[in-house]
Amino acid sequence: MCTQISTVSFSLPQWISNYIKDITYIETTEDRMNYVIEASRLNISEKTGGPFAAAIFEKDTGKLISLGVNLVTTQGLSMLHAEMVAIALAQKKLGTYDLSADGLAEHELVISSEPCAMCLGAIPWSGIRRVITGANDADVRAIGFDEGAKATDWKQALEERNIEVITEVMREDAVKVLLDYASDDGHIYNSRKAY
């Protein structure tokens, strides 16, 4: 091959450091979701990607392990949905590809919107034990993003793998961010083109 690339890197934008600076623990589910939704809003205003954010917490203590935002357009990688970023950061931080590895606390993934087909598929491999979502699938599709072809029984499929699912936590607040993004002519990338 003419040019050979053998390393891929991606980085969080600078504003995230300030946003997470003093946060160590967040107690309630609603407060964790509120924190994630606010990150999705900042990702728009800071112009660092799509209107999506996700964080990983220790399920029982609420210890914040990682915060991810959608970085597809700014980092040039289609896989960098907020969930994938949060999972990768947590795995690097904890030194394992399995967040259910022996000796670790149980982890949950809090997402501003229901996961697309890719992120849904990524969750069982990650070792995440609970998923909490804000806006639902229809809310995301309503502003033009394609969520992909999910198994129709995706919640059941996760639960069969011992992953708890809680949906529509603070849905209205999460939807408001999506609608603001759409009404501000936010870029809806990779919505299916009529080739």
Add this chain to the structure above:
Amino acid sequence: MCTQISTVSFSLPQWISNYIKDITYIETTEDRMNYVIEASRLNISEKTGGPFAAAIFEKDTGKLISLGVNLVTTQGLSMLHAEMVAIALAQKKLGTYDLSADGLAEHELVISSEPCAMCLGAIPWSGIRRVITGANDADVRAIGFDEGAKATDWKQALEERNIEVITEVMREDAVKVLLDYASDDGHIYNSRKAY
């Protein structure tokens, strides 16, 4: 947070450089698949990950754009299935998150085994226009890997997004690598535990 990680990197193992060194174009579908299957075999013998490989080619010319292998266990990231690695490398090389961006040739993804739920979901976002697979879903599950909950009509779902799908190309050769891996007590990571 106590430790803050803001950058994630992953790298191909050294042997890949030697393997792709003189390859620029591969003409036929079978030869492309053969090249990928051999990479999946080398990923086992070099002990750099699971028995899976994937490459991206220009569909019409056969120009090799990227070669990925499964790096989950060695790079500590559950998302590093061969397909995700190949897609990320190609996007970094071509400078865009959309391999169907204006001005680019059409690209195909050649995979030693049918994609799992995550990789299946990742394909439409990547801009790939054709998917070619070797071993099928049942072959992968037969050695103990969980492929995840896919939409039952996944081929149709890709085709509706104008992505062509060709399956079971050199399937027997691809299956042989899987069976050799399994019989050699290869690590079947993240197969679902009875929690």
